[in-house]
Amino acid sequence: MNLRKQLLTENDCYRSGRSLRPKGVMVHSTGANNPNLCRYVAPNDGLLGQPSLRHWNQPGTGACVHAFIGKLADGSIAAYQTLPWTMRGWHAASGDKGSANDTHISFEICEDNLGDEGYFQAVYRQAVELTAYLCKEFDLDPLADGVVICHSEGHSRGIASNHADVMHWFPKFGKTMDTFRADVARELEGDEQVTQEQFDQLMDNWLKRQAQQSASSWATPILKQAAAAGLTDGTRPQAFATRQEVAAMVLASKS
Known part of the structure; x- marks a missing residue:
């Protein structure tokens, strides 16, 4: 995700400073054929481009x-x-059951001609x-x-004004809000982080399983010769050798 920050501090909503306890997104x-962020976001941070005169960072x-x-x-x-994220936005207006402004974080996707x-x-x-990040x-x-x-x-739930977005656009490319929600859920599942403790346990279990493996057929006679020469005790043939074990085997081979 390419997420940047440019707070609209001159917008009346920002200046009202009301808080939000997010319960959804x-x-x-x-609703306009202009995919450029600089139509809405200002000032130019060197990446956005020259802002529109109608940008949203103004009273x-x-x-x-x-x-x-x-x-x-x-x-x-x-x-x-x-x-x-925890500031109340002005995005949904209201319906007969209240306003999503009081409950939901909001974002706008800049529309193009809806054909690309x-x-x-x-x-x-x-x-x-x-x-997924917000969830x-x-x-x-x-x-x-x-x-x-x-x-x-x-709007159907009675918490927003009567707008069509985004269902006038998503279905043109085989998407619905159900598929969107499912994709967000999959993104969250793939974002699970393994802790150091979990990694250590996984590695320890793998090393134990590896140490229990029998020697490969080609290595069996070689291991027997090495054991007879006192270089190894012949156990753990598939396990890793530490540097101290390698050093001991090298010195034993020269004695």
């Missing part, structure tokens, strides 16, 4: 999400964090990785009901 897309914008995914000036794909599969696959992958960071289950949703699903 809401996926949005911008009067009326909306703010926690991150954007789109193109850098060189055409590569990145995600930019634009609000602290290469661009879609790149931003989709970035969105999966970002959502791990805040101990969220992406497969649990209502945790990872898009704007249109939020």
Whole structure:
């Protein structure tokens, strides 16, 4: 994941400074044919490019999400964090059951003309990785009901305004929010880290199994000769020899 940070500190949402206890992640897309991050994120950090005059890092914008995914000036794909994850965003408006602003971290995927599969696959992958990162960071289950949703699903649940994103775009390339949630879950499964203690135990078990292996057929007569010469006791033929054992065998061969 190519995640960078450029907080929109001049946005009225940021300045309001309300806190958020994340209970989920809401996926949005911008609804405009402009895949460039500099349309929304400013100032230019040397990677974004010249900001649009309508960028979101200024008062009067009326909306703010926690991150954007789109193109850098060189055409590569990145995600930019634009609000602290635990700050309440302005992204969902509200429905008859409340507002996802109070519960969900949000990000926008910058839309293109909705016809470029290469661009879609790149931003989709970035969105999966970002959502998995957030789920791990805040101990969220992406497969649990209502945790990872898009704007249109939020509207169906009564916690967002009536927008179509992202279901006007994802199905064009064979994706749904169900496949998105499943991909996030798979990303989390593949992100499990082995601790040093676990690694040590795994290695110890492997070494023990290796030491119990019989000698290869070609090595059996050689080991017998070495044992007769006092170079080895003939045990653990498939185990590793330490430097001290090698040193002892070399000296024994010269005596």
